[in-house]
Amino acid sequence: MHVINTRDNAHDDGLLTEAAARLKDSAKTVALTGAGISVGSGIPDFRSAGGLWSVYSPDEYATIDVFLANPEKAWELYRALGNTLLGKQSNPAHRALAELETAGLLSGIVTQNIDNLHQQAGSDVVLEIHGDHQHLQCLQCHHLETVEPAHYDDGAVPRCPACGACLKPNIVLFGEAVRSLGEIEELISGCEVLLVIGTSAQVYPAAGLPTAVKHRGGTVFEFNREQALGRGGYGGIGGISAITDWFFEGDVVETLPMLLDALSAERGG
Numbered sequence: 001m002h003v004i005n006t007r008d009n010a011h012d013d014g015l016l017t018e019a020a021a022r023l024k025d026s027a028k029t030v031a032l033t034g035a036g037i038s039v040g041s042g043i044p045d046f047r048s049a050g051g052l053w054s055v056y057s058p059d060e061y062a063t064i065d066v067f068l069a070n071p072e073k074a075w076e077l078y079r080a081l082g083n084t085l086l087g088k089q090s091n092p093a094h095r096a097l098a099e100l101e102t103a104g105l106l107s108g109i110v111t112q113n114i115d116n117l118h119q120q121a122g123s124d125v126v127l128e129i130h131g132d133h134q135h136l137q138c139l140q141c142h143h144l145e146t147v148e149p150a151h152y153d154d155g156a157v158p159r160c161p162a163c164g165a166c167l168k169p170n171i172v173l174f175g176e177a178v179r180s181l182g183e184i185e186e187l188i189s190g191c192e193v194l195l196v197i198g199t200s201a202q203v204y205p206a207a208g209l210p211t212a213v214k215h216r217g218g219t220v221f222e223f224n225r226e227q228a229l230g231r232g233g234y235g236g237i238g239g240i241s242a243i244t245d246w247f248f249e250g251d252v253v254e255t256l257p258m259l260l261d262a263l264s265a266e267r268g269g
């Protein structure tokens with residue numbers, strides 16, 4: 001595993017150039033993103049200390065059963081979540097991925113996030129496995145509407161204008177099926193380089209992507225503060241990941257643009 005870090009600018013430019021060259025030569029590159037890419041936009045990881053899950057326990061608020069049995073209670077969480085996401089802006093890491101796609105060097109993004117920041121940054125192909133928080137959905141008649149800030153005001157649970165049922169955010173609650181599995185399979189097929197960004201990819205279906213790419217001889221780039229991929233059950237040996245080929249250590253808001261700069265130099269040269 002090659003390690004490139006942003007600490008004290010101590011990264012090895014030779015390694016960075018090598019990584020950029022690998023990316024440039026890849027016939028198909030896909031990104032997998034998680035909570036870590038949006039921390040730089042002011043959205044804390046829900047699982048972190050003081051994060052949303054420490055206030056609203058998922059079992060108690062975030063399951064489909066709670067929504068069906070007690071929508072008023074479930075909406076306490078949805079309002080807190082909505083107010084956390086409201087007005088947040090994409091950051092340089094999101095924009096770096098949008099630039100890669102525009103340059104024809106990224107085929108698409110699989111994201112665990114529900115914050116819409118990839119689309120806001122200009123990315124086109126974004127598969128949201130956990131849905132999105134920008135729409136409300138009706139489980140009865142499949143009506144879908146754009147969320148308004150007023151939906152997050154205290155008050156009655158929003159109702160479907162078509163059938164009157166309680167609306168829920170268009171997100172995948174615990175107990176609901178993840179989305180876009182067929183599209184993910186298609187996107188990941190033939191993928192030579194997988195960029196894993198801001199996630200330890202421990203949970204299905206994200207967990208299967210790095211191994212799928214590796215089994216076909218592909219290359220995995222990992223961008224995390226601490227090396228997380230491949231630990232705890234994916235063949236990590238002595239703390240060294242058997243999955244990650246290139247580890248970019250540091251804040252993804254710095255490491256992704258750093259790779260993009262190296263890539264520009266590589267393509268220009």
Ligand SMILES: [Zn+2]
Nearest residue numbers: 138141160163
């Ligand atoms: Zn309806």
